[in-house]
Amino acid sequence: MIDALAADCRRHGATIRLGCVVSALAEEGGAVAVRCAGGDVHSCDRAILTVPLPLLREIALPGEARAKLAAADDIGFGNVIKILLRFARPWWRERKENLADMTFLLSDQAIPVWWTRYPDPRPVLTGWFGGPRTAELESLDPQGLVDAGLGSLAAVFGLPRDDITRELVAAAAINWAHDRFARGAYSWATPRTREAQAILARADGRVLFSGEALYRGRDMGTVEAALASGLETAERILQG
Ligand SMILES: Cc1cc2nc3c(=O)[nH]c(=O)nc-3n(C[C@H](O)[C@H](O)[C@H](O)COP(=O)(O)OP(=O)(O)OC[C@H]3O[C@@H](n4cnc5c(N)ncnc54)[C@H](O)[C@@H]3O)c2cc1C
Known part of the structure; x- marks a missing residue:
């Protein structure tokens, strides 16, 4: 579960494996700048953020993505x-x-x-x-x-x-x-989670959210949920 990879960066159709602790994402000149804690900066067309829910707020985000984050309060996360x-x-x-x-x-x-x-x-x-x-x-x-x-x-x-x-x-x-890269274990659905997921899963900006907490099927908090969410996000990018 822990391999310090959170944001996959898509550039010219390719996915870059970052291998760093991401501290900030910023939109600059029609691209996304992914800033790593060690000082590296990667530039790409779109970034998919898949960190566990408690860690989302620790990464600085561009305004549009940050505005969506309020919805994450309506998704449960336990230890x-x-x-x-x-x-x-x-x-x-x-x-x-x-x-x-x-x-x-x-x-x-x-x-x-x-x-x-x-x-x-x-x-x-x-x-x-x-x-x-x-x-x-x-x-x-x-x-x-x-x-x-x-x-x-x-x-x-x-x-x-x-x-x-x-x-x-x-x-x-x-x-x-x-665990500093997990801050807990599984996500779970509250009565307001489906609505929150719909907001977070919108592919209307350059920074997208994905991962187990975004899965809209029955069993959130599983590897299958994370994979299904990732596929859905990739399809949305391809359609866009
Ligand atoms: C004890 C335990 C047992 C489990 N058992 C099962 C099981 O038997 N079957 C099952 O299906 N599921 C199980 N799960 C749940 C499963 O592990 C998760 O649902 C799944 O890993 C979620 O995948 P994800 O990609 O959404 O998030 P994660 O797997 O949490 O991946 C997020 C990644 O982001 C990285 N990261 C965090 N912050 C940063 C940052 N700032 N910069 C860069 N990288 C960062 C993390 O290191 C991690 O690699 C278990 C979970 C726990 C805790």
């Missing part, structure tokens, strides 16, 4: 925390026999959702926590999130936390709100 724990052995199977084929585990603990790789035998548990309540864990760094995950598993299985920690081989945790 996800993900915790990956690899263990020496699948201790949860030994704990309860009927968990041998466990896929998902739902609980009311701080990290409420867990899944295994079943039927893949590798003893990995993935913890997932999404939505506004992830703000309660805002202050935790990756190690703090791993500790919260271990605490949740200990409570779910009624085991001393140290017993579970002893089995741990490797761990990683990501709070997507802390």
Whole structure:
């Protein structure tokens, strides 16, 4: 998801891969100037901006595109925390026999959702926590999130936390709100989102918006949605 490419720049029918952090787009002399944080400037006919919604306001935009941005307030955007724990052995199977084929585990603990790789035998548990309540864990760094995950598993299985920690081989945790190029996880539809998307998707200027949040089908917040939105934007440019 993170490869520091946000604006595809179309010049003379070709797409330029920018490979830089974009700080500003400006319309100059019938073209778009894409300014990168490192100082590079690329010029092109049209630019397609696909950064996640929270980052849209951090990029300076020409007046027409900026005016459309107010509509983005009517599109939902939420967070996800993900915790990956690899263990020496699948201790949860030994704990309860009927968990041998466990896929998902739902609980009311701080990290409420867990899944295994079943039927893949590798003893990995993935913890997932999404939505506004992830703000309660805002202050935790990756190690703090791993500790919260271990605490949740200990409570779910009624085991001393140290017993579970002893089995741990490797761990990683990501709070997507802390990722400077994401600032969260998925977009979602509010009752006003369809109208907002219609405004943002208009191809009436040189700077266009695209990406998962602009997808007008059912499942926003997916790779398929991002690809479909990108195709739609490309078609609009070709038609224009
Ligand atoms: C934890 C998690 C799990 C997910 N699992 C799934 C799944 O299983 N299936 C699924 O379909 N979808 C999943 N998604 C959703 C999916 O990743 C997104 O819907 C999809 O990546 C959105 O694509 P996009 O191109 O709109 O935006 P992104 O993929 O977010 O791409 C935006 C790009 O802009 C870059 N960028 C940001 N700011 C700048 C800047 N200033 N300058 C230059 N570049 C910048 C970013 O680095 C990024 O590369 C998941 C998302 C998360 C967070």
